[in-house]
Amino acid sequence: MKINIAAPDIGAEEIAAVAAVLQSGILACGPRTAELEARFAQYVGTKQAVGMNSGTAALMVALQSLGVGPGDEVITVPFTFIASANSILYVGAKPVFVDITDEDFNLDPSLLEGALTSHTKAVMPVYLYGQTAEMAPIVDFCQKHDLFLVEDACQAHGAKDQGKMAGSFGLGCFSFYPTKNMTTSEGGMITLDDPELAHRCDMIRNHGSQKRYYHEMLGFNFRMTDIEAAIGLVQLDKLERNNAARKANARFYREALKDVAGIVLPQELPGRIHVWHQFTLRVTPECKVSRDGLAEELGKLGIGTAIYYPLPLHQQVWFQKLGNDWGRFPVAERISLEVLSIPVHPKLSQGDLEEVVEAVKEICK
Numbered sequence: 001m002k003i004n005i006a007a008p009d010i011g012a013e014e015i016a017a018v019a020a021v022l023q024s025g026i027l028a029c030g031p032r033t034a035e036l037e038a039r040f041a042q043y044v045g046t047k048q049a050v051g052m053n054s055g056t057a058a059l060m061v062a063l064q065s066l067g068v069g070p071g072d073e074v075i076t077v078p079f080t081f082i083a084s085a086n087s088i089l090y091v092g093a094k095p096v097f098v099d100i101t102d103e104d105f106n107l108d109p110s111l112l113e114g115a116l117t118s119h120t121k122a123v124m125p126v127y128l129y130g131q132t133a134e135m136a137p138i139v140d141f142c143q144k145h146d147l148f149l150v151e152d153a154c155q156a157h158g159a160k161d162q163g164k165m166a167g168s169f170g171l172g173c174f175s176f177y178p179t180k181n182m183t184t185s186e187g188g189m190i191t192l193d194d195p196e197l198a199h200r201c202d203m204i205r206n207h208g209s210q211k212r213y214y215h216e217m218l219g220f221n222f223r224m225t226d227i228e229a230a231i232g233l234v235q236l237d238k239l240e241r242n243n244a245a246r247k248a249n250a251r252f253y254r255e256a257l258k259d260v261a262g263i264v265l266p267q268e269l270p271g272r273i274h275v276w277h278q279f280t281l282r283v284t285p286e287c288k289v290s291r292d293g294l295a296e297e298l299g300k301l302g303i304g305t306a307i308y309y310p311l312p313l314h315q316q317v318w319f320q321k322l323g324n325d326w327g328r329f330p331v332a333e334r335i336s337l338e339v340l341s342i343p344v345h346p347k348l349s350q351g352d353l354e355e356v357v358e359a360v361k362e363i364c365k
C-alpha cells in the first residue's frame, strides 16, 4: 500500500531506549515498567497504574481484581473487538450486550436499565475509535446500582469527556498494540485510584505472588517487560503531539469530505475530546458505491482501509451460544455493514490526505 491504514511512529529514540534496556541486563518487569506506570497514571490522572503484557490482560485482570466471576454478568457492547467480551468470559462471567448509538459508535446509556439483572456486577463501556461513551449516565447507573465500572479504553489514550480523562472514571484498561495511539509493541495498562486493588492487579499479573515463590491466589504471567516499557516511555512523550496530528487530519477530512453524498462522517460530540484512533466513515445505502466497493477501489489506488468490525460479537460463531440472534442489536448490526476506516495516523503527509480525499470523492461521484 502507498498509504497504510496504520503506521507506528517508531524512531531513533525508541531504538536507543530498547538498546539501553538490553544493555542493562534487566529485561522483565523492572525500573522502566515502574517509571511508565508512574508517568501513565499521572497522564490519565489516577493514583495508580499497573503495566500488563496486553490490553486483553488488562481487561481480564481488572475484572478478576474486582472479584467478578462465575454467576456474574457484565454489561458491554456487541460492536467492539472480541477481546472486550472475551475478557469477561475468561473470568467465568457472562457478557450481556446492549446496543450502541450511531452518533459515537459506543454504548447507548438509555439501554442500561433494560439490561440490569440481579446478577449484574459491572459495566464495561468501550471507547471505540478514540472517543469515550457518554459517561455521566453510565457513571450514575453504576453508582445507583452499586456496580463496578471497567473502561475498555484500549483505543482511547488521551480521550476526555467533560474534561475527565478516559481511564479515570473507573478501572481504565489500555492497549499498547502497534497500531494504537501509543505503543509498546504488545502491552497494556490498568489505571485506577485504589492502592489495594492496584496491589491485587500486580499480584494477579505475577502468578498471585508478592514474595518470590510464595503464591496467595491464582495468577498469570501477564507482566510487562522493560523493553516494552522503554518504548512506551518514549511513546508517551510523543502522545499529545501525535494525538494533535490525528485531530488535524480528522479536521481536514471532515471539511474536505462533508459534501460526499451517502457518506456520513464521524463527529466529536459536545464536551468530548476525540483522539481519532480511527477515522471511520459510514457508507450508507444512499452512496453511489457500496462500502466494500469503496474499500476495493481505494485499495487499487494504494490506499489502505479497514473494517472495524465487520461482524458484531453476538453474531460471531463463538458467541451465538449466548442466544443473541440477528435483529437484537439493530444499530450495531446496521453500522457493521456501513463502517469503513480510512488512514488518519500522524505520519500522513498533507499530500497523502489530499490523495485520500480526491480518491474518495472520485469513487463516490
Ligand SMILES: Cc1ncc(COP(=O)(O)O)c(C=O)c1O
Pocket: 054, 055, 056, 057, 080, 081, 083, 084, 126, 152, 154, 155, 174, 175, 176, 177, 187, 188
Ligand atoms: C476495543 C479493544 N479492546 C481490547 C483490545 C485488546 O488489546 P490487546 O490487543 O492489546 O490485547 C483492543 C486492541 O486490539 C481493542 O481495540
